[in-house]
Amino acid sequence: MVTRSALLSLGGLLALAPSVLSPVEWGPAPLTVDSLPRVALTAHRGGALEVPENSMSGLAAAYGRGTAQVLDFDTRMLRDGTLVVLHDPTLDRTTYASGPVDRIDARQWAAVRLRPRASLPGRWRSERLPTVAQVLDRFGGRTVLMLEAKDPRSLGGLSGMIHRRGLTRSVFVNSNDPAVALRAHQLGLTAQLWRSEEQMRTDRPARWARFVDLLDVDYRARDADLVRAVRSGIPRVWAHTVNTPRQRDRVLRLGCDGVISDAPGLLARTPSGAGAPVSAG
Template identity: 70%
Template sequence: MVTRITLTVLASAASLVPLTGPAAPLEWGPGPLTVDSLPRVTYVAHRGGAREVPENSMSGLMAAYGRGTAQVLDFDTRMLRDGTLVVMHDPLLNRTTYLGGEVRGLDGREWRGVRLRPKASLPGSWRSERPPTVAEVLDRLGGRVLLMLEAKDPSSLRPLAALLRSRGLTRSVFVNSNDPGLARRAHALGLLTQLWRSAGQLRADRPERWRSYVDVLDVDFRARDQDLRRAVRSGVRWVWAHTVVTPRQRDRVLALGCNGVITDAPGRLARVPVRPAQRGARPWRA
């Protein structure tokens, strides 16, 4: 059941976000952009860059794309009761929209009435807008920038795979989960797989066991140095640290061997050069 939440402040006027994004560099060549284009160090805009844009919104994702401070755009997916795949992190509507209730309680028609509630703390001016469907994000951005989506509902894996295959995006989109079993299933479906692990999980993990079916190991930056080094030595091709928001956090994980960061503030990190690791630096304390 969906319940209304009293509105205290109406969303601000729409920010002007280009709908087409920057022109594709000539070196990309024909066809969709794929993982072969990833740089040595990758920046991922977590939920579009949730400290800089409205999370999991089309305008936020388009702004992140237009700014060019991240090579990968991340968003979360959930499935409605009629099987429609939509972009939303929480199982409930309450935190990020003007409605309350379970996301899975809606169907595609009802989803059109949902409106996001941008945080007042975000820089700039943002409109209230409908959260997009997964198909809409893929059709707008798929192949123009690399994408990373977290499958919040395990049962959505096959429909997600069908969407990616039908658009020729199986080498352009990472499918993320905290479940090694789901990562194995995604790999078997021919998808790029990403497995995230918390600092606590990494203490007991043996990530080398996953290297045959995990493309990205997504590690908690708060993990111990030795756990991050073990992840880097696992044989998994990419090891990216989440969710980084400061240059110091970034510099530490890169010094430990990670080759990417997942960040809520890609613009902030882009403005501060990476500092080289220093001998005798004090160990990280969470």
Template identity: 70%
Template sequence: MVTLIASTGLAAVVSVVSLTLTGGHAGGPPLEWGAGPLTVDSLPRVPYVAHRGGAREVPENSMSGLMAAFRRGTAQVLDFDTRVLRDGTPVVFHDATLNRTTFLGGEVRGLDAGEWRNVRLRPRDRLPGSWRAERPPTVAEVLDRLGGRIVLMLEAKDPHGLDRLASLIRARGLTRSVFVNTNDPEVARRVHDLGLLSQLWRSARQLRTDRPGLWRSYVDVLDVDIGARDADLTRAVRSGIPRVWAHTVVTPAQRDRALSLGCDGIITDAPGRLARHPVRGPGTVTAAPGR
């Protein structure tokens, strides 16, 4: 069941816009690719990831937010969350319910693709800039618009939709351009077995007892909580997993700590803010990357 969240006068002041989604088409690559898609091999030594598009700077998991983060160039990877609708359509959304970020209420899985077209995101008042309500995109739309132009990271919030996600990624030739993220090591193994790039995130609590070395044969990115203890982050860095990226970083001090402990990627809600502050460490000051 989907319910409307009412607010006095809200409907009168909200401007609902339709997205014009260019690039990409069924059965072919996005027109922006040129000779071929951008892959993980193009990433710098320390990539910056715009978490949910950079949720402190843009509306999270929105097409306008992802496009703004792409155009600003302060991150080399764009992250977004995925859920699965009643009819199996993968969509870009974080929560299991619509209540927090849209004008509706109810479960995401209760909708089909036709009903999804009526959902509108509700931008937070405290975001910088001016943002209008918009329909949250499907995963196919984001892959068609941005796949191959920048490395993407999607979290599979509903693992039962993993086969459908894999099909969408494969059909567009993006198996080396998209990380598929999960908190479950067994789902990460499935991602790897499907021929995709697997990413495993772990909380500070989980990292206290984790043995990350056990995952090195099938995890491409270990995504570690910036709130974890130094010893736990160091153990992750020494696990043999090729990439260890810290989440969710919001201050320059958090970033600098993660880098000093050996993490080689920064997942952040505020890529623009971090880009304005040089990295500071023992005896070194370097600029945060831009594009």
């Protein structure tokens, strides 16, 4: 599991300037999923209880703090096909604008401004929201990324962007739909599939082992459902959205090898008491 000292060491490395970090620590090639520790911590939407979700400032803060090895964000497609970073189908909750995201174009997107939640720790300013290209260009290869393709029609465009940047093993492409995960795999991407507590009651995840690289499971699922996922043969099984040490320790004991959290800073500075994981043998 990730120890506190290891995380602090990683945080020190990530505080280095990118020009130093890339050639010295990671070598000339991009950082890939194969470089992740045995138990990985993901900043969900950048760490939505600690930073403004899906914002460039939030992702940059999570990266700079070094408390998570993976940065997660959501993607939507505008009317003109531009791929942008946003969770909801509308602008209302997280910005000063309103209306459906898919009814605006890139020019209008550039005028949208983030509305930081008052409950967030620290002081955050309004800012422009990023496009997917901007996030890939800033963080791609410097850390592992996880993106959820909210619009399945965008998968071809996302694939092209990831392939052109040489990031096919550096970016998890996430969906709740097994058919989309299969398509991502067929496109040469690193496929991730997330499942809800309710879905996990009837799922047979071993059926997806040939094309899913990461199974993203709901921490609220029953013990038996989590263990079935761990024993599915899928290489990585991570739990979402884990925001307390107690939740984390339970899923690690049941055999998960990663957590996705809105509070990565809290989890990183709280030692785990999970003990030995459940055997998958």
